[in-house]
Amino acid sequence: MHTRDTQQYHHKKPSFWSILFDNLAFVIVVGLVLFCLQFAASVKAQTPDLARAGEMFLVSKQQRVTPALQLNTNVSMSIEGMTSRVSVQQAFTNNSSEWQEGVYVFPLPDDSAVNAMSIRLGEREIVGEIHEREEAREIYQKSRDAGQQAALVEQQRPNLFTQKVANIAPGETVTVELQYIQAVRYENGRFSLRFPMTITPRYIPGVPLGEMEAQQEFVTSNKGWADPTAIVPDAAEITPPYLSLHLQNRINLDITLDAGMEVDSLRSPSHRLDILESLQQDNLFHMNLEGGSAAMDRDFELEWQPRAGQVPQAATFVDSVEGNTYLQVMLMPPQVQASSAALNREVVIVMDTSGSMAGASIAQAKRSVEFALSRLQANDRFNVVEFNSDFHPLFPESVNASAANVMRALNFVRSLNADGGTEMYPALQWALATRNTDTDGMLKQLVFITDGSVGNEEQMFTLIRNDLKAARLFTVGIGAAPNSYFMRKAAELGRGTYTFISDLDEVASSMDALFSKLGNAVMAGVQLTWPAGTEVEYYPTAIPDLYLGEPLFVTAKITGKVASAFDVGISGQLQGKAWERNLNVTMTEPAAQKTTVTSALASYWARQKIAALTDLLQTGTGIEEVKAQVLAIALPFQLMSRFSSFVAVERIVARTQDAALFSSKVGNQPPAGQLLAARMAGQNLQSQQLVYPGTATPAALNLLAGLIALGIALCSSRWSRKQLFSINYLRVDRPARDIE
């Protein structure tokens, strides 16, 4: 078409070269397209079979020791409304030629109510029973020594458990199944759920106690890498070994989500998923990990967002069980955007630069602090404190957020390296205590950026409880496997909120949400009014201040008979104005087969009660008194707690007394991007993990961009507008009188 249109300009027969030259722009564009196509094809053709994930380079075959016990985990989650029922199956396979006892320290969500356990031996299933911790230990030890197959699950922290499986025959697989109930988090109109898979190495502060012979009898087979200290006497129980770098713990996930409302987006920020939408039922989704399984090197996260206009403002869930009523109430307070300029505040950023932050975490932490600094208002006062083995405040006291001060803070943060211990206590103590005449009367907000990998959580909680005063503490959990129990509880006691960041790409959105909370008014003094004459026990007993985007979430038990429908009154103060609302609750028909053990709401309520009772330890209640109260709930509700464990025993004796029993620790996988854990995993093999450097220059990209620019320049030049494109093009493009 070009030749025809341009004919009027050529009176004599054109030579090959003149045609080529006249159409230079066209030739370049065609060449460019061909080049791109060829490049795309070559990339596709060259993509080879990738080496197996986790392959270890330059480590000779002899060094690749196979562990005696291999772990495979199968998790199925069933999410309905705001509750998730989860079954975790841990299969231990004995690859050695000896009888084995497996010891595995593993994480679970920090609010999980573990209410069932069983072991599977081939076709047989033995249901576990809940017992007082010491009693369960004795039962387990006795059957282990007698040669019976048995399993014991103990709680070390609300999010950290120990699994022991005795007498696994050579070549045999024993599967232990745990079931728990977890509440779905709902914030800023988005539902989310976390499932932890591995543990970031915990720092144990304090002076080692030396060989604690009295405790060693049971602990020897379970000795971790940390010695007990006066502050953390159970250090060995919470510092498990790491898998050698070439090995992996694999996990399969099978998730069913009954959203109950139209879903706008459903995704996992941490893993690639295969998502199937049910054709039979609306809003029902089924998910698996892409490729079937994944390495257990990071927390699994799932997020879903209801369609705009369907975002729930209130919800109640009711279960009538054995004459009592359990209910969950969710209510979104009105969302008022207050101007943050009105707030007179002091922001203290406390940043963890300990060894466990080395790798991806410190980069995420730095980016978070940079973001926080960029969000400061000119009339704010601020300070930055970094801590590892010691702590260093940038300024001796908080200063104005002037451009010069913020610049100094940015330079300070950028120069930090992650190394050393995690002496969190003195740093937080200083940050809570510091104040001067300028900051008197200001609202003090602490932003605490850490992976929370310490063993002295209780000590930290007591500090926050005692020293908080008028300040507010906001935790930001960093890394692939942060200590979620620490994050949530510290924020709860600090009357703030908690946020997680596991990827550099999440920093902006997560910190943005956090700073909206910091800058906006809270709903304070929330009170509940229950119908007169009802006996109600609800948790949390003191309703926390509700930040922007946060709902009120209460789990309650009503003892005895209640009306078939009643109102719960909710009131609070928002920006000095009283706010009130009634929430109507309609009872459902009591389900005959439901018991306090099978009802998710009853289990979750009991779990909340246990948490509240355990908190009494921080306010000076004796451990024996707390233990008695916890057991009075944990045993009838069949719940795991720090005072109650699950134990399952097979009656038949499997191992005869002439065969010896070996004890093997099953390692955790180093969390992704976590250099300290990777170093610990590599220690025994003298191996190390390096970071791939960027090994390509943008030179080719520059040349290509230059070529494209040249192509556009030629195509759009006056000369080629005339030559290459028809007069019609010019007529459309320019007014008629401009045509030459």
Add this chain to the structure above:
Amino acid sequence: MKTFNRYDLLPCVMLIAALLFWGQGLWIYAKAQFAQVLIADAWQRSLVQPDRIHKPWQWADTWPVLRLQWQRLDAASEDLYVLSGADGSALAFGPGLLSAESASSEGLKVIAAHRDTHFEFLQDVNTGDTLSLQDISGAWHDYRVDDITIVDSRDSPLIVNSSVDGLLLITCYPFHAVNPGGPLRYLVTAYPVPGAGISLAAH
């Protein structure tokens, strides 16, 4: 010719952009090429005076620690000076040694370089080829290429056993990709040639 009008603005801007892009791209190649000449000089000074660091130019934050040669019978060859450290500022001028402390000692040496400059030749390297490495004492060590693998850096962490004597060369893959941020890495593994002693003679 007609006077300049607004329809000429786009081609002019694009022409300037094209020149800038090309300048930038060619500058990368030029830097990679010419820096090696200066580094060669610093390396010669290092061999004479191995007890101190010789920087190729005054403001350099890296210095040569090894010399790497590859030669085949069909006359294809490569001669490179390896710098300490493998961050972007070092790799612009030469291949970088990932852990600097292993330069003189026995053990694994991990060297990375850009796939479109210094390590472009890796696409022609075959298993069985010989790579020669000169350390700061002037001694040459021969390594035989044992394995060539391509990995996805997102799910294959770079785990090395630093106690094994060997050479691991890393570059990006595919070699002629335009986008520099791809996840694939090309790994060339070489082990010391058994029986081959250390030769002090120059190659």
